[in-house]
Amino acid sequence: MTAPISFALDDAPLEQVWARLDLVMDPELDEPVTDMGFIEAVSVIRTAPDQNTSTVHVSFRLPTYWCSPNFAFLMAEGIKRQIEVLPWVGQAVVTLQDHMAADEMNAAINAGASFGTVFAELQPDEDLAALREKFDIKAFQRRQEVVIKAMLAMGFLPAEIVKMPRALVETAAFTDPEAARQKIRYLAILDEKHLAPSPRDLAFPTYQGARIDDYAQYMDLLRSVRINMEFSGSLCRGLKRSRYQEADLSGDVPILVDFTAPNLTHACR
Amino acid sequence: MYVTPEGKEIFVVDGHAHFWDGSPENQKNVHGKQFIDCFYAYHTGLSPKEQLWEKSKFEKYSPNELYNDLFIDGPDDIAIFQTTSLSDFYKTGFGCIKRTSEIAKKYPNRFIVNGAFDPRDGEKALEYIHFMKETYDIKGVKMYTAEWNGASKGWRLNDPDAYKCFELCDKLGIKNIHVHKGPTIIPLNKDAFDVHDVDYAATDFQNLNWIVEHCGLPRLDDFCWIATQETNVYAGLAVALPFIHSRPRYFGEIMAELLFWLGPEKILFGSDYAIWTPKWLVEKLWAFQIPEDISAERGGVQLTDEIKEKILGLNAARLYDIDVAARKAEFAAHPMSIAAE
Known part of the structure; x- marks a missing residue:
């Protein structure tokens, strides 16, 4: 006892x-x-x-x-x-x-x-497993779009993107912080899904592991995935802020909610 | 009437407005409280700071405040009110057709009050549709496919009971079916906001106009696909539009998709009053251009003045048989006054 x-x-x-x-x-x-x-x-x-x-x-x-x-x-x-x-x-x-x-x-x-x-x-x-898989696909596609766009911004052409080896992406240095963050996450999901295990494998396969066939059509798909996810994301952020009184109604500093739970060692950030 | 900075007069039909009572006195249970709190979070989360309301006004605003926000301070010429009963959550309903129709009577031709029904009520739903037509002469209805009803946590537009109701709507000339397909509000059944049922219903009821509120977001791609196939499916901009303030580039992406797939004739302005007020939304929309790079990815579509005028009023006027020239002349001869009360 x-x-x-x-x-x-x-x-x-x-x-x-x-x-x-x-x-x-x-x-x-x-x-x-x-x-x-x-x-x-x-x-x-x-x-x-x-x-x-x-x-x-x-x-x-x-x-x-x-x-x-x-x-x-x-x-x-x-x-x-x-x-x-x-x-x-x-x-x-x-x-x-x-x-x-x-x-x-x-x-x-x-x-x-x-x-x-x-x-x-x-x-x-x-079917929660199916749902999880659906979200994995979306996460993969969203991260991939950010990295593809960052490679395009470095001057690579679509024809190069579709056959680019993973090693090239691994060594690419992105100055944009979001691109740098998503690159790490993109490589992680490639590993998790056993896509492109070797540095010579395609950096940008489809989720099924195939080479991108119709580049323009594929980018349309990635765009629509991002638009939907961004909608939910910015809405959720706004609602979360508002619900817990972090919205600035007064012109003063935002009010943070008191998280104190009695009798427990706790921490929050 | 919205007068542009260049002095052009734009006829505004606000396709999505509410007159609700979400006050604690009207709340039946915790769901009622959480529902209006959620709406308030939408309001505070997406409005410019100078447009924020106190919670108490948001919960319950007077007819005078509504009238002022829409027609005097606001640019609306005509506003379409959506009925949202939520009778499980509110004692006398949240947005009630009776209350809204009472104030509508005071201001002829300014209000269009839509009804609502729940096909799961069976025969009673059909009787109620007759009642709404006879009593209020409704031209449209608002559907919440995710609304709870007893053991059911949602329904689909192509359910057999729903089809009986739409057959009756068609027969009675209730031809505008607004469907809430947007962010989850009562989401236990996640599929209740799936947009694919619109495809079936729109194919099977060609005489009816299907206005998908919140353009199906966050399922914009599914929605665009359906709306491109079906000539009688429209996009309502409520909830998408406020992003023009907090995320203008993102709003540009949504508009580029809609213009590319649906074209300029099938997009309807809606403020979703009182979540947002139409004045700032219309001003910002008029001043907005889709960023060049986004437009380039979507065949160079752009929000020209002509297209904005359609979105702000002419498209809705077509669906609701509003004679724009006649209404313009009438409203010019009888300017609105706050003293009408």
């Missing part, structure tokens, strides 16, 4: 948690949940004084009460999985706040239940 005990932390465990959280994407936007400001609080509680494992609590919240539960579920699942990778973490407890389906969601995530069993009644034909 041991009650959870809070303890003062040096920064290291929290930093490790935040670093793992940076790897969790909003699936619809392909942006880290940390950058989107969705993570409200992180706390670490040692499970027992004589043990080396801890429980990590993460609470997060979304731009609206109505955000799709399936997207929220993917994020909650990602948060739990990423944090439980850390060797000193016994369990990650994830709490979604201020959401229409928060209770069902939180119970399901922390019990390790699948989305389908919990939301069967509401979304009977939901």
Whole structure:
């Protein structure tokens, strides 16, 4: 019988948690949940004084009460999985706040239940694996477009883009910060999907691994993917800011919400 | 009437406006509170700072405020009001046809009040359509395919019950069907905002005009594909337009896609009042040009003055049989006054 005990932390465990959280994407936007400001609080509680494992609590919240539960579920699942990778973490407890389906969601995530069993009644034909794949494709295409455009800006021609080897992209130095950021992420998703494993492989294959056939048509596709994702992205940012009173109505400094949770060691950024 | 900086008079039909009561007194439950809060977040998230409202005015504004924002301070000549019942969330409905029709009576020819129905109500929906036609002579309706109704968390335009309703609309001359296909509001069924059902309904009901509000965003490509195939599918700019302030380049991309695929005759201005007010939207739209590089990727499409005039009023006037010349003359002879109350 041991009650959870809070303890003062040096920064290291929290930093490790935040670093793992940076790897969790909003699936619809392909942006880290940390950058989107969705993570409200992180706390670490040692499970027992004589043990080396801890429980990590993460609470997060979304731009609206109505955000799709399936997207929220993917994020909650990602948060739990990423944090439980850390060797000193016994369990990650994830709490979604201020959401229409928060209770069902939180119970399901922390019990390790699948989305389908919990939301069967509401979304009977939901196939979360298929949804995840759909978002992976969009993420791939969006990152790829940024990198292709950055290569074009360096003077490469479409005919060169379609047959360019991966090595050329790896060594390209982009001055635009967004291009530089997306290059790292693009190479990461190439690796993750086992596309272009060798430096001589095509830098810009399709998601199916084929060479781009009709360049103009392919770029139209990438553009439409980006337009849709940007819509959701900028809307979500605006709504998130407004919902949590970060909008500047007064002309004064934006009001930041007080994240304090009693009786817990916590941190936020 | 919008008068351009060059002095040209532009007839404005605001294709998407609301007269709602989202006040705490009218809220039935937490969903009602969260719904108006979400709208307010749209307002504060995308408006220029000097256009922001206090929360209390946003929750419930008076007929005088509405009249001023649209027609006196604002450039609207005619505004089309969409009914949004949300009766599970609000005691007397959120945007109620009765309330809106009452103020519409005071200002002849300025308001077009659309109805709403839920095909899942079956026979009752058909009766209600008859009632709305007889009582309010509606010319259009607003559909929320993601609205909850009992155990159902959404429906599709090509459901058999919906087709019975559209057959009746066709018969009664209710020919403008506005469909909310946009960002998720009540999204449990993620497919409820999928745009593909528009394709079926528009093919099967050629006499009806299908105005897809928020142009299907964030499914613009699917929407453009459908609207290109179907001559009777239109794009409503509500929610897309405010990006002209916060993300003008991005707005240019949306307009380039719409002009390239749909052409200038099938795009309708809408403020989505009171989420946004029409004055700043119209001013910014008139001053806007699609950036050169974006236009070049889309066959050189551009927002010329002539095209803007169509978007701001002439396209909607065509759908709603508005005699622009007659209305212009009438409104010029009877300028609006805030004292009409």
